[in-house]
Amino acid sequence: MAAIARMIDSDLFWSFRRSPVTVISAVVALICVLGAVLAPLLAPHNPFDVATLNLIDAFKPPAWAAEGDAAYPLGSDDQGRDVLSAIMYGARVSLLVGFCAVLFSMVVGVSVGLLAGYAGGAVDGLLMRIADIQLTFPNILIALLVDGIARAALPSDVHDRVALFVVIFAIGISAWPQFARTVRGSTLVERNKEYVLAARVIGISQLRIMLTHVLPNVLGPVLVIATLGLSNAIISEATLSYLGAGVPQTQPSLGTLIRIGNDFLFSGEWWIAIFPGIALIAMVLSVNLLGDWLRDALNPRLR
Amino acid sequence: MAPLLEVRDLRVEFPTRRGILTALDGVSFSIAPGEVLGVVGESGAGKSMTGAAIIGLLEPPGRIAGGQILLNGKRIDNLRYDQMRRIRGREIGAIFQDPLTTLNPLYTVGEQLVETIRTHLGLDGAEARKRAIGWLEMVGIPAAAQRVDSYPHEFSGGMRQRVVIALALCAEPKLIVADEPTTALDVSIQAQVIALLKGLARDKGTSMMLVTHDMGVIAETADRVAVMYAGRIAEIGPVREVVKHPKHPYSAGLMASIPPLDRKVEHLAQIDGAMPRLSAIPRGCAFNPRCPEVFARCLVERPALLATGATEAACWLYDAASEKHAPEAMRHG
Amino acid sequence: MLAFIISRILQALPVMAVVALISFAMFAYVGDPVAIMLGQDFTEQQRQALVASLGLDQPFFVQFGKFIWNALHGEFGLSYRLSRPVAELIEERAPATLELAFCAALVSLCIGVPMGVYTGLYRNSWLSRFFLTFSLIGVSLPTFLIGILLILVFSVWLGWLPSFGRGDTVQLGWWSTGLLTVSGLKALVLPSVTLGMFQLTLIMRLVRAEMLEVLRTDYIKFARARGLANRAINFGHALKNTLVPVITVAGLQLGGIIAFAIVTETVFQWPGMGLLFIQSVNSADIPVMAAYLMLIALVFVTINLVVDLLYYAVDPRLRVGGAKRGH
Numbered sequence: 001m002a003a004i005a006r007m008i009d010s011d012l013f014w015s016f017r018r019s020p021v022t023v024i025s026a027v028v029a030l031i032c033v034l035g036a037v038l039a040p041l042l043a044p045h046n047p048f049d050v051a052t053l054n055l056i057d058a059f060k061p062p063a064w065a066a067e068g069d070a071a072y073p074l075g076s077d078d079q080g081r082d083v084l085s086a087i088m089y090g091a092r093v094s095l096l097v098g099f100c101a102v103l104f105s106m107v108v109g110v111s112v113g114l115l116a117g118y119a120g121g122a123v124d125g126l127l128m129r130i131a132d133i134q135l136t137f138p139n140i141l142i143a144l145l146v147d148g149i150a151r152a153a154l155p156s157d158v159h160d161r162v163a164l165f166v167v168i169f170a171i172g173i174s175a176w177p178q179f180a181r182t183v184r185g186s187t188l189v190e191r192n193k194e195y196v197l198a199a200r201v202i203g204i205s206q207l208r209i210m211l212t213h214v215l216p217n218v219l220g221p222v223l224v225i226a227t228l229g230l231s232n233a234i235i236s237e238a239t240l241s242y243l244g245a246g247v248p249q250t251q252p253s254l255g256t257l258i259r260i261g262n263d264f265l266f267s268g269e270w271w272i273a274i275f276p277g278i279a280l281i282a283m284v285l286s287v288n289l290l291g292d293w294l295r296d297a298l299n300p301r302l303r
Numbered sequence: 304m305a306p307l308l309e310v311r312d313l314r315v316e317f318p319t320r321r322g323i324l325t326a327l328d329g330v331s332f333s334i335a336p337g338e339v340l341g342v343v344g345e346s347g348a349g350k351s352m353t354g355a356a357i358i359g360l361l362e363p364p365g366r367i368a369g370g371q372i373l374l375n376g377k378r379i380d381n382l383r384y385d386q387m388r389r390i391r392g393r394e395i396g397a398i399f400q401d402p403l404t405t406l407n408p409l410y411t412v413g414e415q416l417v418e419t420i421r422t423h424l425g426l427d428g429a430e431a432r433k434r435a436i437g438w439l440e441m442v443g444i445p446a447a448a449q450r451v452d453s454y455p456h457e458f459s460g461g462m463r464q465r466v467v468i469a470l471a472l473c474a475e476p477k478l479i480v481a482d483e484p485t486t487a488l489d490v491s492i493q494a495q496v497i498a499l500l501k502g503l504a505r506d507k508g509t510s511m512m513l514v515t516h517d518m519g520v521i522a523e524t525a526d527r528v529a530v531m532y533a534g535r536i537a538e539i540g541p542v543r544e545v546v547k548h549p550k551h552p553y554s555a556g557l558m559a560s561i562p563p564l565d566r567k568v569e570h571l572a573q574i575d576g577a578m579p580r581l582s583a584i585p586r587g588c589a590f591n592p593r594c595p596e597v598f599a600r601c602l603v604e605r606p607a608l609l610a611t612g613a614t615e616a617a618c619w620l621y622d623a624a625s626e627k628h629a630p631e632a633m634r635h636g
Numbered sequence: 637m638l639a640f641i642i643s644r645i646l647q648a649l650p651v652m653a654v655v656a657l658i659s660f661a662m663f664a665y666v667g668d669p670v671a672i673m674l675g676q677d678f679t680e681q682q683r684q685a686l687v688a689s690l691g692l693d694q695p696f697f698v699q700f701g702k703f704i705w706n707a708l709h710g711e712f713g714l715s716y717r718l719s720r721p722v723a724e725l726i727e728e729r730a731p732a733t734l735e736l737a738f739c740a741a742l743v744s745l746c747i748g749v750p751m752g753v754y755t756g757l758y759r760n761s762w763l764s765r766f767f768l769t770f771s772l773i774g775v776s777l778p779t780f781l782i783g784i785l786l787i788l789v790f791s792v793w794l795g796w797l798p799s800f801g802r803g804d805t806v807q808l809g810w811w812s813t814g815l816l817t818v819s820g821l822k823a824l825v826l827p828s829v830t831l832g833m834f835q836l837t838l839i840m841r842l843v844r845a846e847m848l849e850v851l852r853t854d855y856i857k858f859a860r861a862r863g864l865a866n867r868a869i870n871f872g873h874a875l876k877n878t879l880v881p882v883i884t885v886a887g888l889q890l891g892g893i894i895a896f897a898i899v900t901e902t903v904f905q906w907p908g909m910g911l912l913f914i915q916s917v918n919s920a921d922i923p924v925m926a927a928y929l930m931l932i933a934l935v936f937v938t939i940n941l942v943v944d945l946l947y948y949a950v951d952p953r954l955r956v957g958g959a960k961r962g963h
Contacts, residue, residue: 133651136888136936138895144917145929149662152920235778242780243902243914255778262784262903266799270788277781285776292772358861385866392863399861404854408953409876418872419862454952470862 015297025289032283036091043085044073062271075271077260083271086257087279093253094283097168098234102226104172105233109179110222114210116180117187128184131177139174143236146170147245163248171236178225186218220298227291231284238280254280306333307375307510308357308478314369315349315356315534317581324581326352326365327534331608334478339504339511341525341542343518343557345578349534350514354480356380357512358397359387374478393423396471396509398500400483402463406455412439412466413451416473423474438469443499461492468500472507479504479511485520493517497524518561522546530554533578533589540614550616552594588619596620644944648937655933659926660703663713712927717919722927726909731811732802733901733908736831737893739824740900743832744839744893745886751836752843756878757870759848767840774837779896783830783903790826798823800905831900835889842885846878853877880951887943891936 016022035042060076061067074083116127134142150166151159159166190196190213199209240246241255242262249256254276261273315327327349334340342350355361357372359379372380379390391397399405407415416435420426426434432451439447442465455463464484471479484500485493501524504511513525521528522542529539530553538551549555559572576593585591591601600619611621670686687693694702706712712722751771755764777785791799803819805812814820850856851874859869898910905911909928916924 129650133654136651136891136940137932138892140899141895141932144898144914145925148917148920148925151917152662152922231776235776238778239780239899242778243899243917245914245917258781258784265784265788265792268792270792273784274788277784280781281773281777284778285773288772288776360857360860388860388863388865390863391861397858397861399854399858401854405858407855407859407873407877409880409951410873411952418864418868422862422864422868456953467858470858474863 016293019293021289022293025286025293028282028286029290032091032279032286033095035088036095039085039088039092043082043088045082045085047081047086047089061269062275074275075269077272078264078269083257083275086252087254087276090252090254090257090276091279091283093164093247093251094234094237094255094280097164097171097237097247097253098230100168101171101175101233101237102229104168105175105229106179106222106226108172109176110183110215110218112176113180113183113218114187114214117184118191118206118210118214120188124184127180131180134174135177139171139232139236140239142174143167143170143240144243144245146173147240151245160248160250163246164251167237167240167246170240171233174236175229175232178229179222182221182225183218186221187214190214190217224291224295224298227287227294231287231291234280234284234287254283305376307336307338308512309333309373309376310353310357310370311373312370313353313356313367313372313380315352315361315365316368317365319364321582325368325534325584326581327356328584329607330370330531330534330536332529332536332539334510334512336477336510337505337508338527339501339513339525341521341528342512342514342531343516343521343528344531344537345516347578347581348531350516350531351482352534353531354397354482354512354514358391358395358480359384360391360397389423392419392471392476393474394476394478396474396476396479398464398467398471398479398481398484401487402460402467403487405467406463406470408455411452411454412458416451416466416470419470420473434473435469438473439466441503442466442469442472444469460488461496464488464492464496465499468496468503472503472509475507477510479509480514481511482514483516484513485517486515493520500524518546518558530557533584534581535589536608536617537590538614538616538618539608544613548612550611550614550621551590551618552596552620553590554616556593556595588617640948641941641945644941648940651937652933655930656704656707657700659707659929660700662922662929663703663926664699707927707930712930713923715916715921715924717916717921717924722923725912725924726927726931727810729907729909729912731813732906733894733897733910735814736824736827736900736906736908737890737897739828740830740832740835740893740897741890743828744835744890747832748836748839749843749882752840753847753870753875753878755840756844756847756851756874759844768844771837771840774833775841777833779830779834779899780903782833783826783900786826786830787903797826799826802907827900827904827906830903831893831897834896835893838889839882839886843878843882846881847874850874850877876950880947883946883950884943887939887946888936891939894935895932 016026040046060072060080062073062075072082072084074087076082077086112127112131116124147166147170150162150170154162187210196209196213199213200206237246237253238255238258241253242259244259246255247253252260257276258273258280261269261271261276264270264272310333311331313327313330314325317324317326330349330353332340342353344350352361352365355365356367359382361367367380370380371378374390374394379387382390406412410418413432413435416438417428417431420431420434421428424431424434436447436451439451444450444462444465450458455466458466464487468484471481479500481500485496488496497520500511500513503509513521515521525542527540528542528545530537530545530549530551532553538545538549538554540550545554546558549558553574556572556574560574562571574593579585579589579592585602586605587603588594588597588601588606591597594601598619604619606617606619606622608615608617609621670683710723714720715722715725718725751767755767758764787799790797798819801823802814803821803823804817805814805820806816814824856869856874859873864873895910897906897908898914900906901908901910902914909931912924913928915921916928
């Protein structure tokens with residue numbers, strides 16, 4: 001609670017209001033999230049309702065072009081699907097995977113960090129060594145490997161059903177070391193402070209000390225890593241899907257849409273790939289800007 | 304004799320989002336050729352800030368908002384960066400507090416000396432190197448001819464501060480601004496470094512502004528001393544006079560808090576309260592909330608430096624127009 | 637010096653061992669290689685013969701030992717998908733990836749470092765703000781999207797540069813190079829820029845941050861107090877100190893380029909190891925994945941070693957106490 005109170009400190013709000021870029025980012029991020037979450041209510045079409053699709057409507061350019069159709073504001077794809085609606089539904093998948101993956105890596109990373117920092121010794125050494133080794137490899141490679149192994153290990157019908165969870169797991173597991181390192185560092189600092197020693201002397205359990213004293217102090221940095229991690233997770237998911245290794249075709253994310261659109265780039269139907277691309281950029285950029293602002297605001301030394 | 308350095312009514316401000324902070328307010332003093340001026344005060348009183356303003360290296364967003372700084376009668380506070388650069392090192396040398404962080408770890412001490420010498424004196428490499436070795440000998444580095452090619456981390460803290468002194472002096476400036484030159488050193492080494500600094504300044508006829516919070520160092524080294532409080536000068540005068548017979552109640556408190564060596568005392572005198580933050584300097588005399596002699600005028604009017612005996616003190620006690628207390632009343636502790 | 641190198645190599649060995657173990661575990665236990673290799677029709681004898689010939693009936697450590705032994709000799713078995721030796725496939729495709737990675741690294745260093753220095757020195761100029769905005773966009777754009785946008789503009793709309801493949805290559809022994817033909821060089825432009833973009837922005841932001849950090853230090857203040865020229869302070873003192881951490885991170889980032897090549901190679905259908913890897917992931921071709929993983933690990937470990945050596949050359953504090961780190 002103390003940490004939350006500290007974060008809604010006037011300094012933070014002051015720096016938020018003072019930065020127009022941050023305010024705009026927040027608005028864009030909000031639009032992205034609302035558009036995605038409320039897609040079934042807001043989207044002009046349901047791109048997955050096969051009954052409403054008509055191949056006559058395929059390859060319509062955006063509404064403002066000469067051959068555009070107001071019913072398809074951003075044009076339509078090869079199946080006659082409305083690109084705007086596909087983007088809104090796709091953003092749902094992208095955001096869902098992003099959020100879940102970050103949550104997953106946060107839970108794993110924070111737990112490992114607390115444990116390593118608090119236990120110290122061999123446990124600490126082993127856990128951090130694992131984190132080091134994993135950090136040596138780029139996230140996307142780890143995610144691809146996990147995905148590839150899952151594909152090889154699971155029968156294809158099972159794999160299709162759990163593909164979404166595999167992607168979340170693959171992205172999430174590739175990002176935990178950042179959390180673990182930060183939390184471990186702060187835990188080490190906190191652990192040796194007098195009040196923690198005092199708490200231990202009067203017999204408060206270690207777990208309780210960690211949760212009540214150490215956790216609030218690392219909340220700020222963790223929040224920053226999580227925000228920047230969210231944009232990374234969204235990028236990772238889009239990349240995996242673009243490479244054909246991500247979410248199943250039945251639940252296309254923005255990355256899948258771009259992959260599909262890529263095939264039509266040369267025949268002139270650029271909008272099928274580019275509009276999902278722009279949506280992806282808007283989402284990632286706004287989250288990144290918010291994360292940057294948060295990092296600077298919580299760390300006055302960098303200002 | 305005409306002063307070497309003259310600071311007139313210097314005002315330094317820091318614009319912050321909560322308003323402008325005045326870090327230095329109406330600071331005036333001068334340093335004669337060959338003179339050592341000690342500057343004392345608590346942390347945050349503006350001692351180091353004054354030094355930084357003189358060498359033209361205030362940390363942004365700090366800026367000189369008023370007053371003048373004159374070197375040899377010429378203003379230097381309004382020079383462009385490049386003009387001021389030629390004065391730094393050449394006319395005014397600087398020594399910083401922590402010798403562990405003042406030297407660039409990636410260059411040998413010789414490289415750093417040669418660079419400074421060549422920048423200001425236009426000597427060729429071989430000649431500059433000879434000088435560099437000479438300076439290392441002068442500051443008491445043993446085996447200087449070999450040590451010249453060592454990196455800073457290969458020296459101890461005291462030796463590094465000697466190197467820093469050599470760097471500050473190697474272009475033979477007229478004035479040295481030494482900002483707490485011994486604070487970061489072991490007590491056993493402090494005296495050596497101060498003695499070295501004092502000796503070199505005397506030999507070269509260099510003036511020095513010695514910023515420190517160590518009254519012992521001041522008493523031993525300085526000719527005159529300025530006592531600073533909350534960005535203002537409280538008292539300035541000959542060092543013996545200020546130490547033995549402080550006029551300003553703050554200086555009096557400061558001197559009384561130095562443990563005497565010749566007798567035992569039950570407990571040291573201390574000044575109640577703390578120096579105000581820059582954002583909350585009271586009206587009138589900045590010392591008025593803590594002053595044992597405070598009276599009505601102190602709360603509304605700010606005192607200027609008033610001559611009293613051999614020293615000047617910024618205190619209404621010494622103004623004939625004030626309804627005075629007996630000055631003897633403050634001789635406590 | 638020698639002790640330093642040896643201690644670094646000894647530190648790298650556990651990393652390689654762990655990666656080898658993971659590769660081996662993938663190789664031996666994921667999926668059923670026997671079933672995949674036999675196809676639909678087989679007799680029990682055939683199956684057992686294959687199990688025996690693959691050594692799958694032997695104890696774990698014997699298998700692992702054999703795996704390591706073979707790996708040291710560059711043997712990673714047959715690709716399930718292409719039924720060709722994995723080593724041969726990788727050898728064929730390595731030059732394409734290495735040339736691409738080299739050009740991308742060049743792009744990111746030659747542009748990223750000067751941009752970082754500039755934005756660090758002149759933090760409030762409009763050009764710095766522009767660079768920073770640009771870098772933020774660079775970080776936020778997924779690599780594949782950069783590639784697609786570049787293709788759209790330079791291949792589809794302007795028709796200046798090819799959008800896929802390596803162009804004409806020249807064979808120098810076993811190495812096929814695209815650096816010696818005009819079409820090969822033209823084909824390199826878009827993929828190199830795409831691949832180097834992320835690292836470029838990262839290096840720029842890193843150099844800037846380090847530069848700002850160093851410019852705040854006492855020794856820079858002291859250098860100013862000594863009246864040194866701006867150029868000497870900025871480039872002699874500040875930049876050199878900036879390089880120490882920059883080398884470390886930039887080195888690792890350049891290692892990342894080889895791994896990130898997977899994405900770029902897919903976008904541009906670049907016939908390198910990354911494309912091979914992604915095709916293997918999509919068809920669960922475990923031997924290729926395992927070999928690629930080992931190879932990437934080796935590249936990273938090597939780069940780490942080179943970085944440490946560079947570090948050693950730049951920072952004198954490391955030279956005295958052997959492998960002791962400064963700070």
